[in-house]
Amino acid sequence: MRCRVCGVVGVRPFLDLGKMPLSDGLVRPENLQGPELTFALEVAFCPNCAMVQILQDVAQEVLFPEDYPYFSSFSDQLLAHSRRHALNLVETRSLSGDSLVVELASNDGYLLQNFVELGVPVLGIDPAPAQVKAANDKGVRSICRFFGLELAEELLAGGTGQAEVIIANNVCAHVPDLNGFVAGMKALLAPGGLITIENPYVRDLIDHCEFDTIYHEHLFYHSCTGIARLMERHGLHLNHVEYFAELHGGTLRYHVSHQAGRTPELEAYLADEAATGVDSFRYYEGFAQRVEQLRVDLRALLSSLRAQGRTVAAYGAAAKGSTMLNYVGIDGDLVSFVVDRNTHKQGLHMPGTHQPILGVDALVEQRPDFTLILAWNFKEEIMGQQRGYTEAGGQWIVPVPHPEVIAS
Ligand SMILES: [Zn+2]
Incomplete structure (x- = not known):
């Protein structure tokens, strides 16, 4: 089998959850007697690029039907985490009325609203119409599109400047064309700009038996090694990493830019992944x-x-x-x-x-x-x-x- 990301043949399956219904496919009372679709669900490791991924593809229109009935619910904890992140970026990056912050999968503006409050221009990008409308209604400029290289080029051609900061939280697990997504970020990022990416850490998934975070919407399960190799293939560099133990069972925030260079914190994570074998199949075998x-x-x-x-x-x-x-x-x-x-x-x-x-x-x-x-x-x-x-x-x-x- 071919890796979804690097294209090399030889990904190795390590967990078969059997046939599962779509995990967000809540059933209406009138449909309880009817047939319910189930899909195989297997997880595999790519020895070439270290990306953990599921093998099955469910069509996007089946996963996210147009009447997808509810908003993501944000916990108080997540909102506080997002606000701290935004305030920290405004300060450390000296963001002002001349800057641009872009968020991919910006939902209803839960994070970008913090920048708007401080007068920093924003652009939210999200494929869900109801969420984008809710964001615009509260003054968070947002467009309803899937993000990739094509959209990045369209925005640049249309006069949107490059972004000082691009934020992608809990989205890099969901994007089928992860290469197009990263290429789009590279195109849209200003020369001295910063990309931050948050995702649950695959090491917590494995070490704490968090197998229930595996479902059809989650195509990828990320590590520092996997993200570093992915970014390098696109001419970007993973520079730094922060860990949030309490967020989604253990979340890493990756800092990515056009410039090479690694902080001691990142070096320590990469060395640790090599030592524990997160970058090799043996870690996943048991x-x-x-x-x-x-x-x-x-x-x-x-x-x-x-x-x-x-x-x-x-x-x-x-x-x-x-x-x-x-x-x-x-x-x-x-x-x-x-x-x-x-x-x-x-x-x-x-x-x-x-x-x-x-x-x-x-x-x-x-x-x-x-x-x-x-x-x-x-x-x-x-x-x-x-x-x-x-x-x-x-x-x-x-x-x-x-x-x-x-x-x-
Ligand atoms: Zn691969």
């Missing part, structure tokens, strides 16, 4: 076995609770929740409903396993004995918001890195 063990352990925990007559709900109707429920085989007998703060998801059902999605009030109203935190990347925030449930005797289960009841 992963499937650990994922299988998690499945066995979580099923055993939930089955024994149910056998004791305890009730179990789950929190978080996001994509990773779907991967967890479907791979582990958690049906409505084991977990009877799922709660989510996002009102657009309430009233729908989980893909594949079909639990109804209710508002978070259901935790206090229905008082399940245990709640499985599918959105474990926000577990502190969730437990903080749901003190009433905990005080009423509710207990929490966290599924990764191994299933565990949290003592409260």
Whole structure:
């Protein structure tokens, strides 16, 4: 099989999750009896460019139908992280009314609004019409397009200047033509400019058994080695890296520019990846076995609770929740409903396993004995918001890195 990024034949699969429904394909009540599409889901490592990737392609129009019914919900934690990032960039890059900040996958302007507030011109680019409208409505200039070299050249030809800063957060995992995406960034970046890219770190995925972050929308799982090689092939350079342990289970922010040179922090990450083998197949070999063990352990925990007559709900109707429920085989007998703060998801059902999605009030109203935190990347925030449930005797289960009841 051929690598999606470097084109060399010989990617090596290391995890097969079997056939899975689309993880964002929430089911309307009237469609519960109908057929549900499932697609194979396998993950592989490219020994040539070190890119971890899934093997299956699901057509973009199937993944992101036009009536894609909801906005990404941003947690308070993520909004605060974004704001700190923006303020820091304004200061360290001396951004002003003459600068331009471009964000790729800018959504509803959740990040760029911080620059607008400080009078720094921005351009958001996002393929989702409703989100782009919401951004423009609040004064964050945005256009509704997929980003790539073609759009970058079109913008430059149309008089948009090159950008001092380009931000791409949690998008480099989703782009089928990653080479065109990076080539577009190179074209659009001013000579002394900075690109920052954030993505969950593949090392956390593997080390903490975060297999539920694997789904059809996520084509790539990034490391410093993989990003460094990708940038080099496009004449860009990875210069620096920052780590955020609490964000999405462990996130790296890559700093990329036209200039060569590596900070000691980046050198340390690259050396560490070479030492642990993140850049070679052996690191990934035992992963499937650990994922299988998690499945066995979580099923055993939930089955024994149910056998004791305890009730179990789950929190978080996001994509990773779907991967967890479907791979582990958690049906409505084991977990009877799922709660989510996002009102657009309430009233729908989980893909594949079909639990109804209710508002978070259901935790206090229905008082399940245990709640499985599918959105474990926000577990502190969730437990903080749901003190009433905990005080009423509710207990929490966290599924990764191994299933565990949290003592409260
Ligand atoms: Zn490759």
